[in-house]
Amino acid sequence: MALLFQSAVDNANWWVTELKRRLPNLDLRVWPECGDPADIDYALVWKPPLGLLADLPNLKAILSLGAGVDHIFVDPELPVDVPVARVIDDRLTAGIVEYGLATILAAHRRFPEYAQNRNKGEWRILSQRTAEETRVGILGLGVLGTSLAQACVGLGFQVAGWSRTSRRDPLPGGLVHHHGNDGLENLLAKSNILVCLLPLTQETEDILNRDNFAQLPKGAWVINIARGAHIVDDDLLAALDSGHLSGAYLDVFTVEPLPQNHPFWRHEKIILTPHIAAVTDPRSVADQVVENIRRVENGEVMHNLVDLTRGY
Ligand code: NAP
Ligand code: GLV
Numbered sequence: 001m002a003l004l005f006q007s008a009v010d011n012a013n014w015w016v017t018e019l020k021r022r023l024p025n026l027d028l029r030v031w032p033e034c035g036d037p038a039d040i041d042y043a044l045v046w047k048p049p050l051g052l053l054a055d056l057p058n059l060k061a062i063l064s065l066g067a068g069v070d071h072i073f074v075d076p077e078l079p080v081d082v083p084v085a086r087v088i089d090d091r092l093t094a095g096i097v098e099y100g101l102a103t104i105l106a107a108h109r110r111f112p113e114y115a116q117n118r119n120k121g122e123w124r125i126l127s128q129r130t131a132e133e134t135r136v137g138i139l140g141l142g143v144l145g146t147s148l149a150q151a152c153v154g155l156g157f158q159v160a161g162w163s164r165t166s167r168r169d170p171l172p173g174g175l176v177h178h179h180g181n182d183g184l185e186n187l188l189a190k191s192n193i194l195v196c197l198l199p200l201t202q203e204t205e206d207i208l209n210r211d212n213f214a215q216l217p218k219g220a221w222v223i224n225i226a227r228g229a230h231i232v233d234d235d236l237l238a239a240l241d242s243g244h245l246s247g248a249y250l251d252v253f254t255v256e257p258l259p260q261n262h263p264f265w266r267h268e269k270i271i272l273t274p275h276i277a278a279v280t281d282p283r284s285v286a287d288q289v290v291e292n293i294r295r296v297e298n299g300e301v302m303h304n305l306v307d308l309t310r311g312y
Contacts, residue, residue, distance in 0.1 A: 001041050004045075005045075053079065065280050067143070083305060116268065137159075141163040187254050196227055202310055225277045233254070
């Protein structure tokens with residue numbers, strides 16, 4: 001049984017150690033050293049080169065190294081009959097909640113503006129809303145969005161979330177739920193701080209655009225922890241430059257690493273990080289990879305299976 005590991009950002013040696021500890025007999029190949037492509041049963045991947053997966057004729061399952069799977073579905077040659085599983089992991093969720101809270105609280109307490117005033121040697125007390133007066137809107141109320149929403153509710157913010165479908169399961173007390181197009185309008189109009197935790201699909205690409213920024217209250221903040229292609233970059237720059245938006249925290253970009261000549265690097269209202277909101281940790285995630293291999297070998301359905309028609 002052979003597994004191909006492929007990632008330009010995850011630590012291959014660390015993954016090999018964690019997988020070998022759990023499955024000593026696994027034949028582990030680290031891309032680009034694939035050997036005979038016909039040997040490969042499983043592919044554990046992050047942003048695989050286009051066509052790579054189609055070239056593995058006996059592939060039984062594709063395992064995403066992240067929570068998102070857009071990096072797999074972008075491949076026009078993706079084999080349609082091979083199941084795809086993604087990561088759902090408490091450590092990864094904790095990373096998103098930490099990043100979300102850190103940026104929401106910094107925006108709420110106006111730290112970026114105080115940092116700018118400090119650089120100017122300016123001692124100035126800015127007006128301050130309470131958490132109860134501050135409305136946090138979260139686009140995407142799945143595994144990650146729901147956990148962040150819960151943490152925000154715990155801090156006393158007014159919190160609303162938006163998803164594709166209506167939900168029947170109980171939501172954290174106080175969390176307002178919207179869905180569909182009307183739901184988006186309602187949420188945007190009431191979000192002083194807007195956080196994006198949507199999966200990237202055809203429906204959600206470019207969703208953070210001029211029209212939707214215009215629906216946010218003046219002075220709102222935008223925090224994008226999902227994927228860069230949710231944002232129309234020029235529309236964000238225009239909304240910041242006009243003063244309609246106060247600022248943006250960005251962890252993800254359409255092209256990563258963000259090209260040096262991109263205006264985001266130098267914009268005074270943008271604070272950016274290099275896609276580190278939540279990093280997959282092989283010490284916790286290797287267990288679900290091994291369990292999914294076991295399940296496929298036994299003819300069972302994998303955990304965290306992705307719906308190929310929805311694309312997330
Ligand atoms: P998830 O559990 O699949 O949740 C996705 C949520 O988005 C669901 O609530 C879903 O609605 C909603 N959604 C999907 N399409 C929609 C649409 N067209 N309109 C409205 N809502 C829509 O995903 P997750 O585990 O929370 O992860 C979300 C994303 O976070 C990942 O796909 C990935 O891109 C990103 N991420 C980023 C980092 C980082 O380090 N920056 C780390 C991990 C993940 P339904 O509930 O109705 O299905
Ligand atoms: C990271 O971006 C992930 O999808 O896990």
